[in-house]
Amino acid sequence: MNTLSKFLIGCASAVALGAPAVQAEDKELTINIVASMSGAFANFGLQAEKGARLAIEEAGEAAGMTLNMVVIDTESNAGKGARKVQADLSEHGPGIYVGTTLSSTALAVGQAVHDAGGVYINGGGADELTGEKCNASMYRWSAPTYGAVNASLRPVLEAHPDIKRVYTITPQYVFGEAMLSNAKTVLEEQGIEHVGNSYHSLKDKEFSGFIAQAQAANPDLLILLNFGSQAAASMQQAVNFGLKDRMKILMVWSSGLDTMQSLGSDVSDGVYFGAQYWHEEEAAGNQSLVALTQAKLGEAPNYPLASYYQMTKIMIDAVNATGGADPDALKAHLAGYSYDGITGTETVAADNNQVEKNFYLLLGKDAASKADENDFADVVSKGKFFLSAADAGCVK
């Protein structure tokens, strides 16, 4: 048998592994959940998927169509995520896409969805998602760095008028730079001295050097502008160094419950955390989620779960409101749409598709004061700080 036939048959058999079954789509509406189910952010995707599933199972159907959930694994990789969404769009036509918190992935998916004419909502943190790189088909639920910094830093400064000197620790890349510039603006406006900043790379795990620099500068407030495991590690090391006794500490971009669970009450006690979501929010939109999560999963909702629940719910409600899944109708409905969300009243800004929602400032408490195992902190304040499309640089 010559090389040619050998190869063809080989190729066919190898590839036949992967050809998925054809799906019947009558009277069925697919909601595509884009999440990092594997790779560096797999733990986030795990919880996120649960949240989306809760929303879809709770609704069951929308506008007379049975809801079908499809999970697209980004593999924590922007290229992979973009390719899979593109493939999905080319296979199934314009659709509804929910998710991802990695801004690079969100931008790429947003571009692909916009080109194909679908609708997409995500939880990315980079300001440009509803700023310079915005588009008409992409919506963003979380508060970007501008809102996060303003909603957390301002109340801390208000609560402690004796803060005159502030030191920052910043990851050196676009997100970190945005956080830092927003922080500097607030400090300048308030007449507070920014005594110094330490940049670190995204690969750093050892922060004692930066913490020592912070200590030497003798600030009244240390602001951590990093996120994820780096924020947790720098917080842990700062507390180990005894910084809590000498200054206030604020972690602007925490994951809320997840972060505090991993740090524990001893570390979290007396520390300020900024968070997109807090499970003890009293608003009706959140209380129903908490009850649902407790009933179905026996746990309290954390940020990934809650954010994906809310984003999915927004889409399902939009389908119900417009009686179908036509992207243009959905977009028209979403413009200026206001509802009872998990952080209280939330409104979709018509000019840049940003969901204007509360961002929380939390104060960690000691173990003895906890009402239950998840009561790590009290809400100090919550606020909505968002730039208009013009100020953000968004032209849809």
Added chain:
Amino acid sequence: MSTVLQTKLLTKRYGDFVANTDINLSVAKGTIHGVIGPNGAGKTTFFNCLAGTVPTTSGQVLLEGRDITTLAQHKRPLAGLSRSFQVTSLFSDLSVFENLRLAHQALSPGKGFVFWHAAHETGSTAEAVDMVLARTSLIGERDTLVSELSHGQQRVLEVGVALMSKPRVLLLDEPTSGMGIDDIPQMITLLSDLKKECTIVLIEHNVGLVTEVCDAVTVLQGGKVISEGTPHEVSNDEKVKIAYLGEDL
């Protein structure tokens, strides 16, 4: 008789260890010149300097009067100097034909960079290869993989590959190394045959072969030349006897 290969005060140092010290060698054209000596005498290092495999520390190598001391190793076959290796060093997953063809291809500078047509296996290339196959009695093994040849055949091919460049000086490092008694006569015949068209310098341990084949012999010990002359002269030299057999005898 003219001198075709010459070294002047050739020295090779590896850090503090001196492998070759001030070696002067003169090889006459059309002769077979043996380089012998006990193990560790620096014979292979000397060959490596001659072939350009390693750079010299000081001294000169002259080929037909031309100073080739700093000439890159890969340019020496084209200059007329080829070597074979003591431990068989061939392309074992390729055929005998391909091994020889590659050596032939290297002679046209730049030919190896051609990527737009298939490698030539016929015509003048095949002729050149077949000639060497005949001389080394390997015609029957033209398409055999080197790894499937007997050790003796591989040693003969070692020489054959070096022959492809039509060298004027052939450096053979222990060509009969590991060969069985029955295969050695073939090598001796080949060497005598080759003498007509090129000068051969060879490292050897086989005393019988050296006596039979070499016109002149240089003896190395501890990196230095300790004796030189015809095989007969050298074998009667006291210094040589002590070098091989030790002081006590």
Added chain:
Amino acid sequence: MLTKTPLFVHFLAAFAIAAVLPMLLPSYVLATEILLFGLAVIGCNLLLGYTGLLSFGQALFFGSGSYFAGLMSIHLNLGIVPTLLITMALGALIAILVGVFAIRRAGIYFIMLTLAFAQLGYYIAFLAEPITGGEDGLLDIQRPALSIPFVAKFEFDSDFSFYALTGAIFIVVFVLMQRLVKSPLGTVLTAIKQNEARAEAIGYNVKLYKIVVFAFSGSVTALAGALYAFMLKFAPLSNIDLETSSQILFMTILGGLGSIYGSVLGSAVFLVASDFFAELWPRWMILLGLLLIFVMLYMPGGVSKSLEDLFAKISAAKDQRGKKP
């Protein structure tokens, strides 16, 4: 011994592969990705399979290709052919630069040098945020058109048309590579892989040949990166990171070293298996890891070699049966 398959047969085979592939897959997008990564694997195979050089820096060429092509499309608006040709030339230049330094050392030091260059490329891309988009990647890349002066202009907006373009490029490169590996250059590379010392001794400037093969590898890999960026209309930072280098190596070994057909097979099996496993289980990377271990232990020649052996056994069995009295 050099086999005698005429080039035309390779052309037909490549054409058949390109024609059949999308029929077996759910979308043109995945088929496009398989072919372009097949090109990247061919680039890696030239170094590893044919010359014995293990490079962890292939993502540097792949990612650079993505960025160059993307930037040219955004700022210069040349047609597709000039854009791709220039990208290939730039890829070759970068590869030559890496090669000149890396080949000064052998073995593990060589590998570490390729890795170091790859990391350097990553951080440059990361920090040059105004040019490359940094962490966000380069967005809004448009696919350049093919203009034949006074005749026609082809745009590549649809998935099918872009697949057709990729398929055509794939066929051309595939055939050229088949020609290359049987050319004098190909035979020298094979010799270098088997016995570098002897290759040098018989008259080949081994260092120079290694640089040349680096140039070819870099150019083909950059081409693959360019096609990927045009496919996604986006050049992510991950195109130039270590994971992409590892994946390209993985596909190369999976498909079979020293086999151009194996290159496409490796890319197809890897991409399809990843998608397939990903749908089954979020921890699918474990399955992929197990697959790699299995291949390394039991299929050292890669999938292509195993398929060849399988068919050889089947033919032999058929012959045996035919011989019964």
